Amino acid sequence: MKFRRRYIAPAAGAVALAMALTGCGTSSTPSSGKTSITVSIDTGLTAAAKQQIDQRITAFEKVNPDITVKTQPYDWVATTFTAQLAGGTLPDVFTVPFTDGRSLIAQKQVADISSLVDKLPYVKDFNPSVVTNVKSTSGQIEGVPISAYGQALYYNRQLFTQAGLDPNKPPTTWAEVRSDAKAIATTTKEAGFSTMTQSNTGGWSLVTLANAFGGRAETGTGKKVKATVDTKPFEKALETLHDMRWTDDSMGGDFLYDWNAINQDFAAGKIGMYISGGGNYTSLVQQNAIDPKTVGQTVIPLSGKNAGALGGGAIAFVRAGASSAVQSASVKWIDYYYMQQQYKKSASVSAAKIAIASKQPVGVPQVPVFDKKTYEQTLAWTNSYVNVPLKQFAPYTDKEFSQQIVSEPGTQTQALYGKLDPVVQAVLTDKNADIPTLLKQANGTIQTMLDSGTGN
Structure with a gap:
């Protein structure tokens, strides 16, 4: 699964750059006495987005003259991250999804920065459900949760209008999603609804759908964890996809989408609806140059007992093996680049001004890393700088x-x-696919994997 949340595949050039900048993962303190750190930035950024980052680096180095910041293009991708981790090609500061946090900490594959995090002014103000993802078994906070999200339903307002649908009234049930998708496909000849299917994004999307029907992929913890994907909510989720694909013919012709490709086609107006993280609008702007007027966002329809929207987020870690000087400089960068704008008025306003100057989005809806009160305070500080179409996000923000x-x-x-x-x-590729059998086989494979603890 690609992650920007970043939920993100490094090109060969990125690995080469990592080795050039970090000496195969080892930063150093040059003879000038300055500490040099390499920090991750998303790949494929627009010129304006890169300019915004450069401006923030300049501002950071001005107040931290003993630190030099270099950037390394990096995207977290499940299928390549392990090799980067083992090969020492990660930047000093890198991000991963919540799902990887506790395992990286337990296996000591990231630096223990808990003593530095403990000194941050907001360490006791984290949302408890968020900070748990960066805690060791002894309760130490060894990473910094920088963002959180809840899955959302994105839709193309232009395609809705062309199909005779009201873009201000997006679907609120899965029956309406199916009906609207069919109308879009029939009228516009574009995919009414699409879903990700590879690089772990297919499973991510399926679990999201199953959650929306009241399902859970696992129950229990530790050695008692049980796979539960061979259940009615998962069947319902797959049946919904099957019917849109084969009965309605409303899902287009691409059934091998990953995170990057589906964003690209959505931005290009080829997809009517799809599911992604609630804060994905920023990536659509920075990487796909989407026309803001076309974007609509609403909550995922929920149906049945225990139904909910899948949520997650991003963690900033420091590379294992980093020196104490690099760890200290890295935590200062994490605090400055990711966190201050979420709790400090001057930083929040400054970041908003830089974003505005670089024509980047300000005010994108998200799940707060801190409590709701702190989140609403930051929104108030930057209200005059908001440049995202908030009315088009209202179906999401009103209910998130x-x-x-x-x-x-x-x-x-x-x-x-x-x-x-x-x-x-x-x-999606076999009209006669036996859904219960597919889920039963997958459940057995997953249970074997859970029992062995190998991930294979």
């Missing part, structure tokens, strides 16, 4: 806090998603 947020599966998360990718692909 009233929806139950369901945490991602807690054990072997990415591996579990990967085992479900072929199930989604099978349903």
